[in-house]
Amino acid sequence: MSRLYLLRHAVAAWPQPGMKDFDRPLEPAGLVDAKRLGGVMRDRQLLPDRVLCSTALRARQTWAELAEGLGMSADRATYLDELYHSDIGTYSDLITDAAGNGSLLVVGHNPMMEDVAIALSAEGEAEARRALRAGFAACGLAVIDVDGPIDNALPDMGYLRMFLRPQDLNGL
Template identity: 30%
Template sequence: MKRLTLLRHAKSDWLDRSLRDFDRPLNARGLKGAKAMGYYAAEKKMVFDAVVASPAVRVTETIDHFETAYGQTLHPDWDRRIYLASSVTLIDVLRGVNDSANHVLMVGHNPGLEDLVFDLVPDDGSSPLRDVVEEKFPTAALAIMDLSIDSWAKLDNRTAKLIEVTRPRDLDPELGPQDDD
């Protein structure tokens, strides 16, 4: 059994239109959301054996602020393939994770992360949380899945059970939807 936690990058800043998409930083709300999720992970005593992440600025800043609140350094493997990747590409990245890692944190972008949930979790009514992700997988949201595999190389569609979805607004109503969402 393996566990996969997905963390979508926190809310990014669109003020400087001269920046490439890859270089966009977090805005103030994003900083607060990333920290809220880090505190939550610490409170729940989540332990990650491996972290794979997009090297985009908004992801690196999400991890920095998550780590501050989490109280531990994550030492991510930065993988450019995760930047704006499809679910298929994300599965390929995960298949390359060392089998000594039982709990992997993947930090990246939508729509790829959301689509990964849809591909890994069967749409057979066995996971009511899938509907939460279908409604919206907002910035800084966490999705935790248990995978019925013993090797990351065996990761495939419909091998996961979605056990938790936590959005920033679940932890702090001020981090809920606003006009700019």
């Protein structure tokens, strides 16, 4: 059994005149949400062995804050441009190519995070499935269990263990 974590970047600022979408930073609330989520993940032992992160500023900042909350070094991530501008097929290929033993965290963007989570998890906890169907919130985390190594993560073969959103963290 292995585990895949899919994390959408936290709440980002709207672009300023002349700013590229790629360079949008996180809002202060997004920084707080990512660090809090990292602490919850640490407390629940939801610890990734490997990390893939989009090179977009908001994704890098999300990972840096999450890593701090987890008590990990942000240097652990592999940064990939493809996570900023790709489709579900590329996301799936990147996930299976980065596989190996253990768990993998992918920090990326919607709609790909939502598409991958839905495609991989035909089954799951009822509350997690309800939350995911409501939309993949900024700083939302899908936790998907896969039988065997992550490179076995095929459509409908994962189990959505949990889906955490910033509003879910208050009581945790």
